[in-house]
Structures are given as C-alpha cells and as structure tokens.
Amino acid sequence: MxxxxxxxxxxxxxxxxxxxxVDILFQWKVNDKVxxxxxxxxxxxxxxxxxxxLEEFKIVSKLWEKFYKDAIQNIQGLTMNERLYFFCLFERFxxxxxxxxRDKIYTKLLAKK
Numbered sequence: 001m002x003x004x005x006x007x008x009x010x011x012x013x014x015x016x017x018x019x020x021x022v023d024i025l026f027q028w029k030v031n032d033k034v035x036x037x038x039x040x041x042x043x044x045x046x047x048x049x050x051x052x053x054l055e056e057f058k059i060v061s062k063l064w065e066k067f068y069k070d071a072i073q074n075i076q077g078l079t080m081n082e083r084l085y086f087f088c089l090f091e092r093f094x095x096x097x098x099x100x101x102r103d104k105i106y107t108k109l110l111a112k113k
C-alpha cells in the first residue's frame with residue numbers, strides 16, 4: 001500500500017475523523033518534513049483518536065500498521081524508486097529542476113545519494 005492508497009482507504013473506511021488523517025498525509029507530501037516526522041504526527045493523531053473514538057481508531061491503526069510495515073519499518077532496505085513509489089513522490093521528484101530540489105527529496109525519504 002502506498003501513501004495515496006492509505007489516504008484513499010482511510011477516506012473510505014471512516015466517517016467522522018478521516019479528514020484529519022488525510023490532511024496529515026497530503027501536507028507531508030508537499031512539505032520538506034522527513035519520514036520520521038510523518039510517522040510521529042500520524043501516530044500522535046492516532047493517540048488522540050483512541051481517546052475519542054475507539055472504533056475509528058481500530059480501523060485507521062490497522063491501515064497505518066500495513067503502510068508502516070511496508071514503507072517505513074524497513075526504509076533503509078528500499079531503493080530510491082521504491083521510496084518514491086511508497087510515498088507517491090515520483091511526480092515531485094521528476095519535476096525538480098535543480099540538484100537542491102532532488103536533495104530535499106532524498107533527505108525527506110531518508111535516502112543517501
């Protein structure tokens with residue numbers, strides 16, 4: 001499951017609090033925060049959801065676990081193309097017109113050149 005699929009599955013699965021999680025995912029795609037920031041922010045929102053709506057928490061946390069296992073847990077074993085796929089950043093990477101722009105994406109995805 002990639003980041004966009006995670007967002008889509010969250011939108012389909014829960015009613016009341018889905019926009020919070022979708023916003024976290026899509027805002028991360030356009031800012032310069034790294035994967036660990038995404039993970040921390042998402043999990044912080046999950047903790048809040050646990051306190052207010054247990055059933056929705058169970059749904060979102062199951063989806064997050066799948067994504068986390070596929071894309072984040074073993075990030076160091078992924079190629080740059082796999083990272084771009086899992087985090088849906090191919091378009092942003094391909095549109096870079098400078099080395100600095102691409103370096104920011106390498107940093108975002110915890111990759112080394």
